[in-house]
Amino acid sequence: MRQEDFDLLAGVVKQRSGLVLGRDKAYLVESRLMPLVRKWNLKDLEELSAQVRAKRDEKVMAAITEAMTTNETYFFRDLKPFDQFRKVVLPHLLKVRAAKKHIRIWSSACSTGQEAYSLAMILSEEAAKLAGWKVDIIGTDLSTEVVERAKLGIYNQFEVQRGLPVTLLIKYFQQNGDKWQINEKLREMAQFRLMNLLGDWGALGSFDVVFCRNVLIYFEPSTKTGILERISDHLAPDGVLFLGGAEAVLNLTNRFKIVDAHKGLYVPAACPADLWKAA
Amino acid sequence: MPASKTCLLVEDSRVIRKVAATIMEGLGYTCREAENGELAMQECKKAMPDFVLLDWNMQVMNGIDFLKQLRGLPNGKTPKVIFCTTQNEIAHIQEGLAAGADEYIMKPFDSDIIRSKLEMLGLIEESG
Ligand SMILES: C[S@@+](CC[C@H](N)C(=O)[O-])C[C@H]1O[C@@H](n2cnc3c(N)ncnc32)[C@H](O)[C@@H]1O
Numbered sequence: 493m494r495q496e497d498f499d500l501l502a503g504v505v506k507q508r509s510g511l512v513l514g515r516d517k518a519y520l521v522e523s524r525l526m527p528l529v530r531k532w533n534l535k536d537l538e539e540l541s542a543q544v545r546a547k548r549d550e551k552v553m554a555a556i557t558e559a560m561t562t563n564e565t566y567f568f569r570d571l572k573p574f575d576q577f578r579k580v581v582l583p584h585l586l587k588v589r590a591a592k593k594h595i596r597i598w599s600s601a602c603s604t605g606q607e608a609y610s611l612a613m614i615l616s617e618e619a620a621k622l623a624g625w626k627v628d629i630i631g632t633d634l635s636t637e638v639v640e641r642a643k644l645g646i647y648n649q650f651e652v653q654r655g656l657p658v659t660l661l662i663k664y665f666q667q668n669g670d671k672w673q674i675n676e677k678l679r680e681m682a683q684f685r686l687m688n689l690l691g692d693w694g695a696l697g698s699f700d701v702v703f704c705r706n707v708l709i710y711f712e713p714s715t716k717t718g719i720l721e722r723i724s725d726h727l728a729p730d731g732v733l734f735l736g737g738a739e740a741v742l743n744l745t746n747r748f749k750i751v752d753a754h755k756g757l758y759v760p761a762a763c764p765a766d767l768w769k770a771a
Numbered sequence: 772m773p774a775s776k777t778c779l780l781v782e783d784s785r786v787i788r789k790v791a792a793t794i795m796e797g798l799g800y801t802c803r804e805a806e807n808g809e810l811a812m813q814e815c816k817k818a819m820p821d822f823v824l825l826d827w828n829m830q831v832m833n834g835i836d837f838l839k840q841l842r843g844l845p846n847g848k849t850p851k852v853i854f855c856t857t858q859n860e861i862a863h864i865q866e867g868l869a870a871g872a873d874e875y876i877m878k879p880f881d882s883d884i885i886r887s888k889l890e891m892l893g894l895i896e897e898s899g
Contacts, residue, residue, distance in 0.1 A: 571890070571897060649859065649877050653884045657891050658875040659868070662861050670859065 493518055497541035501525065501556060504544060508557040509634055510690050510711040510719075524559045558635040562710070565603040567656035568610045569705070573734045573756060577701070578614050580754050581732055584768070585700055586621060588730050593625045598699045600689060600723070601707035602631030605642030605682065606651070609674050611703075612681040613660055630696075632687035642684040645674035689719050693726070700728050706736035717744045724748065724760060730767060733758040776894070779820040780804045781811040781837065782855070783829045791824055791855070794882045798895055808832030812840055820850050822894055824885075825872070827856035827863070835870050842871040851892045855880060 501521055502513040513521065525537060532552075534540050544552060568574045585595050599608040608631040615627055633639050652661055652672045665672040687693065689707070702723055708716045724747040727733060733748060734756065735741075741748045741758060748758040751768045759768065778800045782788045785806075792802045803820065805811035809832040811823070823841070827834040834854060841847045851874075854867045859877040867875055874888045889895045 566887075649879075650881070650884065653876060653880070654887050655891075658864060662864050667859075667861055 493522055493537045494541075497537055500541050500544060501537075504553050505557050505560045508553060508690070509561055509688070510715045511557075511561060512710065512712050513560070521560065525556060528555055528559055554636075558637060561635060563603045563635065563638050565606045565706070566651070566654035567606045569607065569655060570737050571655070573703070573705070574610055574614060576754060576756055577611065577734070578618070580757065580768075581701060582614070582618060582621075584730075584732075589625075589700065594627075595625065595701070596628045596697065596699045597630070597701045598696075598703065598726075599629065599631040600702060600704045602633050602638075602642055602684060603635075604638045604647075604651075605631055605645060605674075605684060606647075606655070607631070607703055607705065608642065608682045608684070609645065609664075609678060610655075612674075612678045613664055615681065616664065616678065627681065629682040630699075631682055631684040632689075633684075634686070634688045636686055639684050639686050642682075643679075645679050647672050647674075690715070693722065696726055698726055698728055698731075700731045702727055702731070702733045704733060704735060705739070708739050709736060713744060720745045721747055727760060729760055729763060731760070775799055775801045776821040777801050777803070777818070778822040778824065779811060779814055779850075780824050781806075781808065781829070781834065782824070782826040783807060784826075787826075791885070794885050795824070797882070798886065798889065808834060808837030808840075811837050815841055815844065815847070815850075819844075819846050822889075823850050823852045824855050824876075825852055827854060827858045827867070835866065838867075838870045838872060851894060853888055853892075 498515065498518050498521060505511050505513060522537065525540065529536060529540050534543070589595055597611055599611070602608050608629050611629055615622060631642055649670045652665065661672065664675050664678055666675055704723060708719060720741060723733060735758060747761055749761050751757040751759055753769055757768070776799065778795050780788050780791050780802055782791065783806050788804050792804065795802050800822070803814055805814050807829040825834045825838060834856065838852060852872050853874040853876055854872045855876040855878065857878045864875050873892055876884055876888060886895065890897050
């Protein structure tokens with residue numbers, strides 16, 4: 493593809509999502525956008541680019557952006573954060589929220605919902621301790637398609653076998669041929685909405701736990717810093733942030749610190765160190 | 772050097788046995804193969820594997836009967852067993868687990884699924 497077309501399309505994607513596409517990613521742009529070219533009966537990427545240049549149509553640019561983002565996700569991804577959520581964070585919250593009996597969890601960049609539903613399954617397994625509590629799980633993503641899929645909670649046979657123990661599959665899903673739908677009770681625990689991490693976060697409110705995993709990795713440092721600092725504004729002083737395996741806060745912001753006793757948990761910098769020692 | 776872990780592939784399709792063997796060897800396992808439950812029992816009596824990947828429908832002796840017999844052997848509780856079958860109804864999964872399976876794979880599978888299930892059982896390190 494022509495350099496000027498690549499630069500234009502990569503610019504649209506970066507402006508709308510934060511995703512940085514280096515010039516070595518031309519092959520990826522081609523393979524991800526050719527389906528759109530065909531769908532819209534265009535000739536090639538040059539014609540698509542010409543159209544973007546001339547009209548800057550919202551729907552077209554949104555579709556280009558969604559096609560370029562990576563939506564890969566699976567249940568209990570990397571396991572460790574979910575183990576820490578169950579063994580460390582949940583007991584901590586049961587203590588510090590004992591009066592309020594209300595926990596709010598945010599799966600930012602939720603993709604098709606596996607992260608949010610993994611948390612819902614953990615909470616259901618611990619239901620006895622949560623009797624009388626209100627728990628909100630909110631999943632947000634930039635892509636309409638994945639948000640709709642997350643709401644439906646329907647997964648194919650491959651998706652339900654990655655990361656998900658079979659005992660949880662038969663306990664929390666309903667089978668329909670080779671499709672599996674997360675049961676109604678769990679679907680009611682989670683809400684999904686369209687939301688761009690670069691845009692207006694509206695009335696998101698404050699959270700006790702934020703999962704922001706495998707999305708910052710695609711952004712440039714200044715974008716990461718901006719998002720991390722806005723997350724810190726939406727995180728309770730005794731709340732916790734989980735990042736992806738290849739993500740960290742070092743050199744990006746000093747609003748968060750690592751919990752020495754529990755590597756992988758990020759907490760507000762002002763949080764007293766001993767709050768998590770006992771956890 | 773520690774001896775590599777061993778697995779037994781119990782499956783009547785030679786093609787699927789080869790696919791599974793390639794995946795398992797890639798994960799550091801030494802594989803033996805058996806094309807039905809009866810031959811698999813003989814292999815287990817010779818030497819108990821660390822892990823069994825088990826088809827359900829096979830001639831001579833099927834997977835569920837093999838599993839029940841295996842779990843009845845003196846050291847038959849040691850191997851981790853994962854069913855790997857086209858029987859994908861919840862009722863079958865429950866029956867398989869009740870007979871002593873540790874996990875369950877619905878065919879068709881790929882190497883990601885095998886790796887993921889082995890990680891769940893602690894048979895391989897997490898790849899991250
Ligand atoms: C690789 S998935 C990560 C899913 C899940 N958090 C996990 O760790 O498995 C990344 C998701 O981030 C979303 N995304 C990318 N840029 C975004 C933005 N600016 N705002 C919100 N979501 C975004 C994509 O649509 C995609 O679904």
